[in-house]
Amino acid sequence: MISRLLSIIVLVPLAILIVIFCVVNREPVSVSMDALGTSPQLAFQAPLFVLILASLILGVLLGGIATFVTQARYRARAARRARELETLRQEVDASNERLRREREDRERERAAQATSQATAQVAPPAPRDAPAGLAAPAPSGRPAIAGPRAA
Structure with missing residues (x-):
């Protein structure tokens, strides 16, 4: 305005x-185009x-x-730099996409390892048909005896 x-x-x-x-x-x-004034037709x-x-x-x-x-060379340089800038932006976008995918893959691998370790660390439950005085089997394979005599 x-x-x-x-x-x-x-x-x-x-x-x-x-x-x-x-x-x-x-x-x-x-107006005469003849500098010497000899030709009146000009x-x-x-x-x-x-x-x-x-x-x-x-x-x-x-x-x-x-x-x-x-200014033609300056315009050509500016156009060349604009193309280079666009190429670099595309490369950055591609790199960021690859990085994002790699991070997602790492997170999936970590989650899979965590779930596999969690399932391996959980001890199997004691058998249901074991007598009341016996606990879960000891690492040697013999049943452990609970109570004062166990020591």
Whole structure:
């Protein structure tokens, strides 16, 4: 909104000045393309404002073309770096995906090891048909005797 207002404030007076310049300088002037003045066929007449505005427009166009040509290497370098940046981003994404998969695989392996160790550490329950005075079999394979004589 503010930029539009500023452009109106600048462009309207500029347009008014250009119109006034064109009205004041509408008399035809003679323009000769022959520097020595020996060839009258290289001369023409045109209003002064047309010549000045045409010169201004031609200067802006030539300056723009010259700037475009001289900045070509910078645009090429920027495009090359943009492609390189995109390639590096894709590599980072692929690396992050591989890392995520490896972490998930490690977590699955740890969970599987934990469950296998938990099932291996649990001692088998005592048989249900054992007499009341006997405990679970001792590591030697003989039944342990519970009570005062056991020691």
